[in-house]
Amino acid sequence: MKIVTLLGSPRLKKNSATIANRFTETAAALGAETRTFELNRLVYRGCQGCYACKKGDEHCVLTDDLTEVLAAVREADVVVLASPVYYGDVTAQLKGFIDRCYSYLTPDYLTNPLPSRLGPKKLVMVLVQGHPDESLFADIFPRYDGFLKWMGFTETRLIRACGIGPASVDAVPDALLQQAEEAARALTA
Numbered sequence: 001m002k003i004v005t006l007l008g009s010p011r012l013k014k015n016s017a018t019i020a021n022r023f024t025e026t027a028a029a030l031g032a033e034t035r036t037f038e039l040n041r042l043v044y045r046g047c048q049g050c051y052a053c054k055k056g057d058e059h060c061v062l063t064d065d066l067t068e069v070l071a072a073v074r075e076a077d078v079v080v081l082a083s084p085v086y087y088g089d090v091t092a093q094l095k096g097f098i099d100r101c102y103s104y105l106t107p108d109y110l111t112n113p114l115p116s117r118l119g120p121k122k123l124v125m126v127l128v129q130g131h132p133d134e135s136l137f138a139d140i141f142p143r144y145d146g147f148l149k150w151m152g153f154t155e156t157r158l159i160r161a162c163g164i165g166p167a168s169v170d171a172v173p174d175a176l177l178q179q180a181e182e183a184a185r186a187l188t189a
């Protein structure tokens, strides 16, 4: 079982990273092979819309620090995407990766019943927001989930924390860490 975790926050030891790390630590203790990428440390461009991945190339033709990340995700059984909410969305760091995932789609993805070059995978999204109102930014996961399912992430789940951040209490409640542990146990079973 291979688990690849992408940390989308520039705060590498804070809220979303703490939840994601608890997931990977739990999975590792159960025997999973885990690998974590700190996106904020990497240098990469957003998708250039060159369509090379739809005109003969099976991979993204850009060569930068995301090349290794995209290859690792291809090999993974479970992928964890962790991000704080920034202006009602994931961080630019994570969105940059998501756009490059366009290379996982086949040229005929609009009509092909099997539109992804990825084998079936599971995915966990970790989203943390400062605002305590759960109805705010509740659209983020469902919005990305449709694209993720299309790309081959057949089983997806969300771990969401509201009302934590520098403006309030900068600590992850135990209940959320337990949720991360439960998710790790369920997905590595």
Ligand SMILES: Cc1cc2nc3c(=O)[nH]c(=O)nc-3n(C[C@H](O)[C@H](O)[C@H](O)COP(=O)(O)O)c2cc1C
Pocket: 009, 010, 011, 014, 015, 016, 017, 083, 084, 085, 086, 087, 088, 089, 128, 129, 130, 131, 132, 137, 164, 165, 166, 167
């Ligand atoms: C640039 C920026 C934009 C933010 N935008 C939002 C937002 O739209 N909604 C919200 O609830 N919190 C917002 N926050 C607060 C973060 O989501 C919150 O502090 C989060 O817990 C940080 O997670 P981290 O510790 O993993 O970086 C924003 C913070 C920053 C720095």
